[in-house]
Amino acid sequence: MNHATPRPVQLEWLLAGTLHLGTWLASAAIGLGLALALLESRFSAPKLAILRDMRIATIGIALLILLPVARVIVMLIVYLRHRDYRFSAIALLVLTIILLGFAVGLAGRHSDTPTSPVQEAQRPPPWSRSRQLTVTPHALLAKRASSRQPE
Amino acid sequence: MHCGFTIWLFAVSMGASALGGMLGMAGGIFIVPILAIFGHVDIHVAIGASIVSVIACSCGSAPPFLRGRLTNIRLAITLETATTLGALSGVFLFGVIPVSYLFFLFAVILLVSVQQMMARRDDPLGASAAAPTGRWGAALCLDSSYPEPALGTDIAYRVQRLPMGMMLMFGAGLISALLGIGSGVLKIPAMDTALRLPIKVSSATSNFMIGVTAAASAGAYFMRGDIVTAVAGPVAVGSVVGALLGARILIRASNARIRLLFVVVLVALAAQMLLQAFGIGFSKGPL
Numbered sequence: 116m117n118h119a120t121p122r123p124v125q126l127e128w129l130l131a132g133t134l135h136l137g138t139w140l141a142s143a144a145i146g147l148g149l150a151l152a153l154l155e156s157r158f159s160a161p162k163l164a165i166l167r168d169m170r171i172a173t174i175g176i177a178l179l180i181l182l183p184v185a186r187v188i189v190m191l192i193v194y195l196r197h198r199d200y201r202f203s204a205i206a207l208l209v210l211t212i213i214l215l216g217f218a219v220g221l222a223g224r225h226s227d228t229p230t231s232p233v234q235e236a237q238r239p240p241p242w243s244r245s246r247q248l249t250v251t252p253h254a255l256l257a258k259r260a261s262s263r264q265p266e
Numbered sequence: 267m268h269c270g271f272t273i274w275l276f277a278v279s280m281g282a283s284a285l286g287g288m289l290g291m292a293g294g295i296f297i298v299p300i301l302a303i304f305g306h307v308d309i310h311v312a313i314g315a316s317i318v319s320v321i322a323c324s325c326g327s328a329p330p331f332l333r334g335r336l337t338n339i340r341l342a343i344t345l346e347t348a349t350t351l352g353a354l355s356g357v358f359l360f361g362v363i364p365v366s367y368l369f370f371l372f373a374v375i376l377l378v379s380v381q382q383m384m385a386r387r388d389d390p391l392g393a394s395a396a397a398p399t400g401r402w403g404a405a406l407c408l409d410s411s412y413p414e415p416a417l418g419t420d421i422a423y424r425v426q427r428l429p430m431g432m433m434l435m436f437g438a439g440l441i442s443a444l445l446g447i448g449s450g451v452l453k454i455p456a457m458d459t460a461l462r463l464p465i466k467v468s469s470a471t472s473n474f475m476i477g478v479t480a481a482a483s484a485g486a487y488f489m490r491g492d493i494v495t496a497v498a499g500p501v502a503v504g505s506v507v508g509a510l511l512g513a514r515i516l517i518r519a520s521n522a523r524i525r526l527l528f529v530v531v532l533v534a535l536a537a538q539m540l541l542q543a544f545g546i547g548f549s550k551g552p553l
Contacts, residue, residue, distance in 0.1 A: 126339060127332040127333065127335065127337065127339065128332070128333065130328075130332055130339070131328065131329035131330075131332040131333050132329075134325045134326075134328045134329055134332075134477075135329045137325060138322065138325045138326045138506055141322075141502075142322070142326075142502070142503050142506045145499045145502055145503050146503050148495075148499065149272060149499050149500060149503070152496075153269055153272065156269075169495050169496065172495045172499040173495045175499070175502075176318055176488070176493065176495060176498055176499065176502060177488065179318060179321050179322055179325070179502060180318065180321060180481055180484045180485055180488055181481075182321065182325050182477070182481075183321060183324070183325065183477040183478040183480070183481035184478075184481055184485075186325075186477070186478065187343075187346075187478060190339070190343060202340065202343065205343050205344055205347060206343055208347050209343060209346045209347055209350055209478065212347070212350040212351055212354055212482060213350055213478065213481055213482045213485060214485075215354060216350070216353065216354050216357060216481075216482040216483060216485045216486040217485040217486065217489055219354065219357055219358070219486050219489075220357070220485060220486030220487060220488065220489030220490040221489040221490075223486075223489075223490050224489060224490055224491055
């Protein structure tokens, strides 16, 4: 019953390292992106610069969301290497369900019909919009207004 | 970008996440109400930001638990099949069920959890080691042990009633996706009462599972365009810092203290959720 004792300890350190590194990387990207966006807004730079710098923070958020996925992939690889096919199958199942979630979101992406080609060109990326911003903080309000206005 | 608002988001998330980390759960459960009530952020944006912060909390605080051998990885990946499936169902239900109903349901679940915690204040340690192994626990080699610094030895424990645990985990995943919370408050009681794990193991394992569960729904919301970077960014960074602080406190604190703090927070949250369910907090909510 205890045949798995030495292996999980190694796996634990591997997972700890992955999560540690991934969290710092993603947080650093988000922090950097936010800091740049704040600096740009302070010195009243062109609005497009704000959008570009928010993109760095958005990439950081994407990294953070992908981190647990990476963690499951690491587990899958380790279980496969140890020929533990039962747990490989379980890890693969979890991975499949998560990816199915991504696919469901992609299929349900909010369609925002643009009224003019100018608006279409200056629309922020789909992930920086929200569906129902009835009560927005100032930042969002300003960002949305600037991104929708033709210059 | 509004500097003051960004810093406020950061500070709130850090505090919420530190408290959550101490209890072995993510801070999303505090973040959603605070952002919606005090920050006047739209509830959907708050949920989107919170689910990202939930991942940040889980991943940021997991390494010390893993190195301390408190996390049962095999049990975690087994239960994650149920939690991610629950999260996927939650994504489908997100637009169908009115949020006010869910807050009410959640308040009820919180109160049931409080009652469970109050009724049984001891760890099921002795009982767990002596108890016969569950059928599934034995088949999947889920039984393990963890180091107890107070005794200086490893304490063995057994995993019991796995099918019941899986069902409760499905529910926890569903609530997690719908409300943008880690639902550690649901996972930990499920692990205590169904699987009969020591509280330190259930806290660490639950925290480890929360990230993967939240990734299933966060991925869907991100792809759908529900996650606003200006709000989710500061909340995520604040949560990582808070989770690091909280995890250090949990490993040093005693079981009885964790449990007492847990009960107090559950009662406070239940009251808050009830207020929101009856529209007192959310007078301008879109739903």
